[in-house]
Amino acid sequence: MDNDTSPEILCNQTVAWSWLYSMQPYYMSAICFLGVLGNSFVLAVFFLEKRRRSVADIYLGNLALADLLMVSCLPFWVVAIINEFHWTFGQAMCQIVNVIIGMNYYCSVLFLTLVSVDRYLVLTRPLSHGRHRQAIWAKIICVSIWISGVLLSFPAILFRSVEYLPHLDIEACYLAYPHNGWRLRYNFTVIIVGFLIPVPIVSWTSYHIVRVLRSSKRISNNSKGVERKAAFLVLIVLAVFIVCWLPYQVFIFLDTLDHYNLLTGCEWDDVLDIGEQLATYIGYSNSSLNPFLYMIVGKQFKQRAKDVLRFVLCKRWERGRSGYSNSNVTSRQCETTKI
Incomplete structure (x- = not known):
């Protein structure tokens, strides 16, 4: 999650690192463009x-807001990489950008876990609580998750700094832990909060969601066709999230093993560093994929998007009818459009 451009990594001029740094700006620019748009x-x-x-x-x-904030921060790193890791945006932006990027993972996995739990409750206990009251609690929970995401990413404020590296003649924004204990705390936090806690919850709720979805007669009798489509979308989004971020979890686990000298050999240093970088970029791509999953898989979302688009076109049509005489939106459609 953190772009760890420490002096050791910056000094490594292997072919693999050269290839990695050359493709970073293009890959991150594509993620940024698609993520901001979607x-x-x-x-x-x-x-x-x-x-x-x-x-x-x-x-x-x-x-979607967490993903938008994350991809909006990537251009700072694109510029830094193009400038050979020379950071020109100051100490404050070095910390802010990396706090936002770091908290994206925690917020995303927690929001997806809550979505999974909500779909489970809707399908199995639809009459247990009032939906309006649930919405109020959902907003309170979301605020708590945002605060937790900031706190969990707090090491970026403590240990992210812009320092001059005389051997490279640049001012780099990099993460420098004072000792390995902090690195281990970070690894265990990512593994526990990002995997050991949410995955069992998501697996359990997903299993029961699938069981309910297979009972098509029950769903039909309870008029849950819409909820069935929504639950299917949630399962797809969860699966893509796991696929995108699982490699990062694997390399964090291997990095922890390396700390305890359970992995031996000098070649592991480059393998772990390069692998963690690549896994991080794969994880970043998840932030740009979710909106397209909503459009491809979420039939209900597509209909809502069409309604909103028609509503916007109608507002423009009403403001200047003569200018939109060739529009596909008619006055009759505008009269019946509600969102």
Whole structure:
């Protein structure tokens, strides 16, 4: 999650590192462009839609916001990499950018866990709580998750710094732990918060969601067709998240083993450093994939997006009818459009 551009890594001029640094700007620029475009669209749909938002909408909206904040910070690192890791944005931005990037993982996995739990409760206990009251609690929980994400990423404030490296003649923004104990705390936090806690919860709820979805007769009798589609979307988003971030978890685990000298050999240093970098970029791509999953898999979201788009076109049509005489939106459609 953190772009660890320590002096040791910067000084390593192997072919693998050269290739990695050459492809970084293009890859991160693509993630940034797609992520900003897609997540902004998702947030616009949730924001412009006037109907009451469900608990899942609140969680998914916060997930889109976390993804949007993360991808919006990537251009800073693109510029730094192009400048051979010379950081020109100051100490404060060095810390802020990396706190936002770091907290994205924690917030994302926690929001997805909550979405999974919500779908489970909706499908198995639809009448247990009032939806309006649940929405209020969902907003309170979201605020708590944002605060937790900041606190869990606090090492970026403590140990991220911009320092001049005389042997490279640059001022680099890098993460320098005072001792290995902090590195181990970070590893264990990522493994526990990002894997050992959410994965069992998500697996358990997903198993029961699938069981309910297979009982098509039960769903039909309880008019849960819409919830069935929403649950299917959640399962796909969860699966893609695990695929994108599992490599990072693997390399964090291997890094922990290396600390305890359970992995021997000098070649492990480069393997772990390069592998962790690549795994991090694969994880970043998840932030740009989610909006497209909503459009491809989420039939309900696609319909809501069409309604919002039609509503926007109608507002433009009403403001200047003569200028939109060739529009596909007719006055009759505008009269019946509601979001």
